[in-house]
Amino acid sequence: MAKKSKGIQHPGYEKAPMDRRDFLRRAALVGGIGGAASYLAMAPENWPLSMRDKTGLLSKPVHLPFQLRSFQVEKKAGSADIGVGTEGNPIEKLRRAIDAIGGIEHFIKPGDIVLVKPNVAFDRSPLLGATSNPELLEHLIRMLLVDCRAQEVRVADNPIESPPDCFEKSKIRLATEVGGGRVYLPDSNSFEMLNTPGAKLIENWWFFNRPFTNVDKVIGLAPVKDHNLCHASMGMKNWYGLLGGRRNQFHQDIHGIVSDLSIMIKPTFTIIDGTNVLMENGPTGGDPSNVRKGETVLAGTDPVALDAYAFEHLLQRGRDYPEYLFQAEAKGSGKLDWEGRVKEIRG
Amino acid sequence: MAETEKKASAPIEVRQKLRITNVRIVSQVFFFGVFLFSVWATWTTRLGGYPVSRILEMDPLVMISTMLSTGYVYRHLGWGILIIAVTLLFGRVFCNWICPYGTLHQFVGWVFNTRKPKERIESNAYKNLYILKYAILTVFLLMAFMGALQIGLLDPICLMYRTFATVVAPAVDMGLDTATLTANGLSLEPKWLQDIKFGPGVGPRIFVGSFWVGLMIFALVGANVILPRFFCRVLCPLGALLGVLSRFSVFRINRDVHKCTDCNLCLTRCEGAADPQSQVRVSECFSCMNCIDDCPEDALSFTAFGLDKKQVVAAPDMSRRKLVFAGIAGLMAYPMVKNHGVNTDENFSPALIRPPGSVEESNFLAKCIKCDQCIKSCPTNVLQPATYDVAGLEGLWTPVMNFEIGHCQLKCTMCSEVCPTGAIRKITVEEKMGKGKFAETGPIRLGxxxxxxxxxxxxxxxxxxxxxxxxxxxxxxxxxxxxxxxxxxxxxxxxxxxxxxxxxxxxxxxxxxxxxxxxxxxxxxxxAVGESRSTERRLLLKHRVQA
Known part of the structure; x- marks a missing residue:
């Protein structure tokens, strides 16, 4: 106890005593905390545990990019690059087209997790040709689950309009669930930064990655649509629906972006759904008169040749191919010349 | 009589659990659940024919005020008669058995109650301030009669729906998104976390100016700490309406003066501050039954028979002079609101773009109760609560389209589906697009x-x-x-x-x-110019067609 001072004090006043040990303990505490705090705040940036950010750039948010592997499989001997199915109902056409490129069991192994990417960009009913044919999708899922014994089939797209609504009205959700697949909607946190080496516009860009977790095979299911700016939206343009971020800027270089998409993702194969071809007023359509009832379903492993063939035969626009096909060929995504690589199974 | 004997013979624990106040709590939880489900189900993929706006349609204040402002009863608004009938039978049971906002107030008041027993009794005594709600009701109804519908500002059901649509839903979704991210970090994939969101399958939803909607409910609910059931006792226009009606109710709290020892314990938990210890004020009583529970002498009962005529104040304590004063305030408020001039056919904001199916603007303002169900239902987030700049005082928190945030989806009529009052008239996709039998009128143009x-x-x-x-x-x-x-x-x-x-x-x-x-x-x-709902705001005289 410290000595009580003898000054004039109120009798009720009691001094808080502090002895030497107490003082030292408190001083050490203040010194310790203060020292540690000063170290954290002021030590040079490269020292361990330093929190200092001299330039203000260290605290910039970082999005670590990931890379996507190729989902392609070895070509089966004797099969074509492009398969055409023209006979029977749409389901038989689909089977014939896939058989011509080697059969679905060649591509999908039992236990695979398969992602199917249809085009669900707009809130339209299926017959308007702005979205993929749900009948084909449902049957494709059945083939994957029953014939190939795939473990899981996922269906994903990032539409322009409200995702749940687009999946609902285009009947894609119903087809997926009836077929036995699972829909992935682009909700919050679905996007991650994808690094695509060699891409001009999307070397690092937001990518709809959630459905890609642990995926073994990827199949595109694209409608064929008229498109004012890039002339045609087909198999390659379909992958646009996996982009996030401010993707509407890319119209400033539409051919650049579509050819970038062809190196961003290397699908196992692509199906081009020519059952409802949107001949004009694309890519939204909106009137049944814009749609030509097609008789063809295509499947192909070479995205460039496949789009070229579809441009010529489904959209019936001759050989004045869109610029992005040449750019995609230059980027090594495939060979434009489809002659001699097409097979049609009949009967 | 036989039943009470049976009850009395039951073991005391059973009797305690079967108390009517516990039945009331079950009812409150049930209706709060119904309300939550209604808001949750107001979404494209969930709205499988559920009457998600039914609680709004059952709100008699919505029915009566829109009837005054338009002269008609829209679609399902006749359901309001149900609550009126219940009130005429049992008094303001709505307030303490059904109303989700009342439940919220009571719950918050219960959780944060730090009053000592004596303070509780004081805080539940009747105050003259409580007639304010009748003045508010008078003002709102008079304004509605003249064509300016403002009940939505304070009607508890509208307030509740609005807050959940624009404040609670996005906050909960934000929390679930963070939870999903955290789970993903632990390499889990709980899909259900996303599935239970209020707005599943889309990115984060924002609502312009919703901070003020949130602040309003925070202030009103927080007021319970100062005065129990502040909103319900002082402000609620629906409670006031039911209070006026409940003077005719068949059942009410009755005090047996021979048994009563004037201990005032009945005030300990009196929700409505209805003076059960003296002449019970029927118009203030929420029929919460707490006083019956708390009376040690069994002097109080909720009954229709053998009522003591002297121990009651049936009507609200609103003198004729005060009523006239409130009426004058209402008469003044109408021209003040109308002549404010932010939203007239001469001076309207180019951003005042109403959802498809909306009726012409002055008619719209006579119908919209600002419940924001349309905003909750909108799949693209384009519908936003209007700010003061866009829609003026009169149109505050009514729905407008903000195309910076989203767009109106061609084949969607969700907002017209859920609108309880017909401010957005129920339309079909065919009518919206001007196809089929609507080919002659053409599509609905928003601007x-x-x-x-x-x-x-x-x-x-x-x-x-x-x-x-x-x-x-x-x-x-x-x-x-x-x-x-x-x-x-x-x-x-x-x-x-x-x-x-x-x-x-x-x-x-x-x-x-x-x-x-x-x-x-x-x-x-x-x-907004060129919208098809109004000739005053038309742009083209004729729509040329392709030859």
Whole structure:
């Protein structure tokens, strides 16, 4: 106890005593905390545990990019690059087209997790040709689950309009669930930064990655649509629906972006759904008169040749191919010349 | 009589659990659950025929005030009679057995109650302040009668729906998103976390100015700490309406003066501050039954028979003079609100774009109760609570379309589906698009798109773009392009598709504005002029058609 001072004090006043040990303990505490705090705040940036950010750039948010592997499989001997199915109902056409490129069991192994990417960009009913044919999708899922014994089939797209609504009205959700697949909607946190080496516009860009977790095979299911700016939206343009971020800027270089998409993702194969071809007023359509009832379903492993063939035969626009096909060929995504690589199974 | 004997013979624990106050709590939890489900189910993929706006449609204040403002009872609003009938039988049971907002107040008041028993009794004594709600009701009903519907500001059901749509739902979704991210970090994939969101399958939803909606409910609910059931006792216009009706109710709290020892314990938990210890004020009583529970002498009962005529104040304590004063306030408020001038046919904001199916503006304002169910249902987030600048005082928190945030989806009529009052009339996709039997009237136009050619990439900067043309949903497209070959500033020859508007075809859906990459002040934008609901705000006299 410290000595009580003898000054004039109120009798009720009691001094808080502090002895030497107490003082030292408190001083050490203040010194310790203060020292540690000063170290954290002021030590040079490269020292361990330093929190200092001299330039203000260290605290910039970082999005670590990931890379996507190729989902392609070895070509089966004797099969074509492009398969055409023209006979029977749409389901038989689909089977014939896939058989011509080697059969679905060649591509999908039992236990695979398969992602199917249809085009669900707009809130339209299926017959308007702005979205993929749900009948084909449902049957494709059945083939994957029953014939190939795939473990899981996922269906994903990032539409322009409200995702749940687009999946609902285009009947894609119903087809997926009836077929036995699972829909992935682009909700919050679905996007991650994808690094695509060699891409001009999307070397690092937001990518709809959630459905890609642990995926073994990827199949595109694209409608064929008229498109004012890039002339045609087909198999390659379909992958646009996996982009996030401010993707509407890319119209400033539409051919650049579509050819970038062809190196961003290397699908196992692509199906081009020519059952409802949107001949004009694309890519939204909106009137049944814009749609030509097609008789063809295509499947192909070479995205460039496949789009070229579809441009010529489904959209019936001759050989004045869109610029992005040449750019995609230059980027090594495939060979434009489809002659001699097409097979049609009949009967 | 036989039943009470049986009850009395039951073991004491059973009797304690079967107390009527516990039955009341079950009812409150049930109706709160119904309310939560209604808000949750107001979403494209969930609205499988559920009457998600039924609680609003059962609100008699909504029925009566829209009947006064329009002269008609819209669609399902007749359900309000149910609550009126219940009130005429049992008094204001709605307030303490059904109303989700009342439940919220009671719950918060219960959790944060730090009063000592004596303070509780004091805090539950009747105060003259409680007649304010009758004045508010008078003002609102008079204004409604003249055509300005403002009950939505304070009607508890509207307030509750509005707050959940614009404040609670996005906050809960934000929490679930964070939880999903955290789970993903632990390499879990709990899909159900996303599935139970209020707005599943879309990115984060924002609501312009919703902070103030949230602050309002925080203040009102927080007031329980100062005065129990502050909102219900002092402000609630619906409670006031039911209070006026409950003077005719068959059942009420009755005090047996022979048994009563004037201990005042009945005030300990009296929710309505209804003076059960003296002459019970029927118009204030919520029929919460707490006083019956707390009476040690069994002097209180909720009954229709053997009522003591002397121990009651049936009508609200509103003198004729005060009523006249409130009436004058209402008469004054109407021209003040109407002449405020922010939203008239002469001076309206170009951003005042109403959802499809909306009736003409003055009629809209006579119908909209600001419940914001339409805003909750909107799948693209385009519907926003109007701010003061856009819709004025009168239109505050009514729905407007903000095309910077989203667009109106061509084949969607969700908002018209859930609107309880017909401010957004129920329409079909056929009517919205002007197809079939609506071919002659044409599509519903929300406004008209215009180009700001000084900001448009192909027009001003020789850079290709035309996202607007690509996304234009009508056929043929209302945004078309012409090919122009020009030399750009560096001397390179470029071919540009320069977009232009065909106003005859434009329906004002706003997708061009939403998708325009000139992100802040869009190069293509929609304004309200040309909307088909009003000839006053029309643009084209005739819509030319293709020959």
């Amino acid at each position: 008209t798109a215009f180009f700001d050619k000084g900001r448009c990439l192909p027009h001003a900067m020789e850079i290709p773009c035309v996202v607007c043309e690509e996304v234009c949903p009508v056929s043929p497209k209302a945004i078309q392009t012409k090919d122009v070959e020009i030399k750009d500033v560096y001397g390179n020859v470029v071919v540009l598709n320069q977009p232009f508007i065909v106003p005859d075809l434009c329906i004002g859906c706003g997708i061009c504005e939403t998708e325009c990459p000139v992100k802040d002040d869009r190069a293509v934008y929609v304004t």
